[in-house]
Amino acid sequence: MINEKRGEIAWKLDQTIKENEEQRRFLLVENARLLSEIYDNQYYKDLLGFEDAEWGGYLGDIEVYYSRNQINTYIKVYKKLVRELAILSSTWDSLPITRLADCSSLLTAENAEEWFAKISVLTSKDWQIELRKARGQLTEDDDHTHDMVEYDVCRKCGLKIKHTHDSGTTS
Numbered sequence: 262m263i264n265e266k267r268g269e270i271a272w273k274l275d276q277t278i279k280e281n282e283e284q285r286r287f288l289l290v291e292n293a294r295l296l297s298e299i300y301d302n303q304y305y306k307d308l309l310g311f312e313d314a315e316w317g318g319y320l321g322d323i324e325v326y327y328s329r330n331q332i333n334t335y336i337k338v339y340k341k342l343v344r345e346l347a348i349l350s351s352t353w354d355s356l357p358i359t360r361l362a363d364c365s366s367l368l369t370a371e372n373a374e375e376w377f378a379k380i381s382v383l384t385s386k387d388w389q390i391e392l393r394k395a396r397g398q399l400t401e402d403d404d405h406t407h408d409m410v411e412y413d414v415c416r417k418c419g420l421k422i423k424h425t426h427d428s429g430t431t432s
Contacts, residue, residue: 293335
């Protein structure tokens, strides 16, 4: 039998992590909004103090540091959901930004709620299958001939050599 006091401690710690993650995601959405405005209006040039300043220079600022890829993802999702589809950030700010980015090209005002539900419940594998179906791509459930690729990698120098073979048809 598990110690009841340890169970209570574990539950409280878990709840705090969940609350912190919710707060972090909310703040990321807010930063995406702010960064989008800074980028769109080129305010980063004013912040860095010169006319030919680069966006990457602002993102690399030690007090701001975000990777360009990370911010591009945040801005893409923010613009799609808030600006294009007029969906309040409070309806999606608790969802993983990576999954929102995965399906952003598929989102419409009519299907957003359905996609948000899928984001919340699907396993990683089921999520990938759902995305492939929505994009009209083959899934592992479709009849097709597998085109498998294998690689041999040298452990000393990292050279990668590709080998291909046909593994047959699924049923």
